[in-house]
Amino acid sequence: MTEQRAHPIQSSNLSKGAVQGHADLELAARCLAGVPGAFEELYRRHAPRLFGVACRLVGRAEAEDLLQEIMLTAHRKLGLYKGESSLGTWLFRLATNVCLDQLRSRSARFALMTDALEDEPNAPPAGAGPVLGVIDRLDLERALAALPPGCRTVFVLHDVEGFEHREVAEMLGIADGTSKSQLHKARMRLREMLAAAGPAATARS
């Protein structure tokens, strides 16, 4: 995965990356050797990000079960980690795949849903100027959960997790252009929902 854009989660400098890479391999080796506490350390370090993406992709109700599945799969496959990427990235890829499999199994029409949404007309602008003030985190989480799974997935991967359209498209098996249009749909829908959410979200600044 290339990381061209600065992002709160993914930004790093080279020296820090090299040190982290060594630490990741060392932690993976300790886990594989069965050193007491090693896998728990991995869990404590990475589970919050994985749990966040699971909650946002599949919903809180299923995220706990999926995090278990993710960590058990990671435990089983850790021997395949060779340090080509950071351990966090490796785990995140694994987590995303588990979540996407879950979404696909939940609806065999998942791919169709993402494509169908592309054909929907744009929502008209909700006003003659900006309609959003300070966006409350909980309002955004709620609105995000209400999005259709197709565009929600693109929004989570692109806007929350910082992946590029090319990477999102590859993960979802869709065209770059579809990823872009899904993202726009997701943002416009979120804008509408947040504008309707209440004074906290609609206060103009």
Next chain:
Amino acid sequence: MTACHDIQPRLSQFVDGGLADDTQAVVAHLDTCAACRGVVRDLERLRGAARELGPMRPPDHLWLEIAGQIRLADRPSPSHSGATPAHRHAVRQWIALAAALVVITLGAYVVARFPAGGSKTPPANTTGNAAGTGSVELVQQELAQAEQHYEKAISELAALAKSNETSLDPAVATTLSKNLTVIDQAIAESRAALSSDPTSQPARDSLFEGLRRKASVLEATVVLMNQMRQGNQEGAAKAAAGLGKKS
């Protein structure tokens, strides 16, 4: 002048800096259109808010369940079992059975804690192998580690028992609590013995074994509850078997 409905599909890419050829047309439109400028402003704000969402802390009991699952996975199994999330349903009656198994297991543990023979081989997992090395520092280190593990397991199980989803029947919880008290007393005795004779191998083994067994039983209990909650009887049976075995 380009119309709003032509421009708006490109505004997300414009905000992301991803427009190649159309930037001038979008900028020209934005100069004259307050509505689309408002959309751009909102999209920027939304994108910024999304990046602030960040990680979410999973519930404390999840690690305990995962650790228990890993223990189970490491045991030889006749067949793999695993209910998909779609099949998971609360089965409250199983919880009482889970607790009953714990009670039985703890009872067996209390008996087994006072073996007639000498010390057993130190456990290899949480307690490591320092007990066999004779290094006081290592022993103390491992004692601290085992105690930390034990205390965490207790607090996480307590949190789990308090949760609405998997709360124990009050009567069963009381019985369980009484049995846990017996175990705590046994551990305290071992600790006292070790305090008076820090080099006593049997006392070390006994304390390690007590802490390890309790943590192990609690982990298996949580796994069992989880399997039962999922309606996964095969997994539950495996977990139940694990409760009665030395792991």
